[in-house]
Amino acid sequence: GNSVTQMEGPVTLSEEAFLTINCTYTATGYPSLFWYVQYPGEGLQLLLKATKADDKGSNKGFEATYRKETTSFHLEKGSVQVSDSAVYFCALFISNFGNEKLTFGTGTRLTIIP
Amino acid sequence: NAGVMQNPRHLVRRRGQEARLRCSPMKGHSHVYWYRQLPEEGLKFMVYLQKENIIDESGMPKERFSAEFPKEGPSILRIQQVVRGDSAAYFCAVQASGGTYNEQFFGPGTRLTVL
Numbered sequence: 001g002n003s004v005t006q007m008e009g010p011v012t013l014s015e016e017a018f019l020t021i022n023c024t025y026t027a028t029g030y031p032s033l034f035w036y037v038q039y040p041g042e043g044l045q046l047l048l049k050a051t052k053a054d055d056k057g058s059n060k061g062f063e064a065t066y067r068k069e070t071t072s073f074h075l076e077k078g079s080v081q082v083s084d085s086a087v088y089f090c091a092l093f094i095s096n097f098g099n100e101k102l103t104f105g106t107g108t109r110l111t112i113i114p
Numbered sequence: 115n116a117g118v119m120q121n122p123r124h125l126v127r128r129r130g131q132e133a134r135l136r137c138s139p140m141k142g143h144s145h146v147y148w149y150r151q152l153p154e155e156g157l158k159f160m161v162y163l164q165k166e167n168i169i170d171e172s173g174m175p176k177e178r179f180s181a182e183f184p185k186e187g188p189s190i191l192r193i194q195q196v197v198r199g200d201s202a203a204y205f206c207a208v209q210a211s212g213g214t215y216n217e218q219f220f221g222p223g224t225r226l227t228v229l
Contacts, residue, residue: 034217049216049217089157093216101147103159107155
């Protein structure tokens with residue numbers, strides 16, 4: 001079956017530090033990969049995505065590259081801000097008629113301290 | 115949130131009562147997904163519905179849970195005889211349109227608390 005493994009949290013960093021949140025996946029087929037962010041008390045927002053190998057998704061200073069050879073999609077940001085504090089979810093999606101759903105990792109809680 | 119409305123935002127029920135959660139996607143979105151997020155966990159798929167049809171319910175518990183998406187009106191996730199373990203955040207999502215079919219946009223969720 002399909003699965004996503006995320007770096008265990010929580011992660012605490014100082015403002016302007018470099019961020020990496022690891023994500024690896026197992027999939028039968030060729031998935032699209034996503035990072036979602038959840039701010040306290042809110043729903044999930046799509047942060048970025050990549051649909052094929054070597055694609056790089058980017059948004060708001062965050063980046064992730066689809067690495068087929070290592071089945072990974074690690075999230076990075078060069079300089080984090082306090083406003084980046086949230087829970088981050090890695091997810092995959094495979095389009096297969098009647099079986100189209102997102103599979104999520106367990107989430108990584110990120111706290112940025114001033 | 116691509117206009118995905120969920121209500122209520124917070125719902126409190128006592129054990130044994132029924133919980134009805136509503137999801138109203140923006141007009142034109144006919145595919146709805148329900149996910150459950152248990153405390154401190156990721157989201158787990160429950161059910162995928164098209165208007166008047168259940169496409170995939172492989173994530174639904176076998177008892178007490180049901181979902182529908184009628185021709186008119188919102189999608190409803192119903193939980194009968196709730197237990198404390200049903201306390202969670204329930205999110206619905208719709209597929210993006212315009213060629214980005216593999217993206218899903220989420221509503222703000224309903225946080226169910228069972229006393």
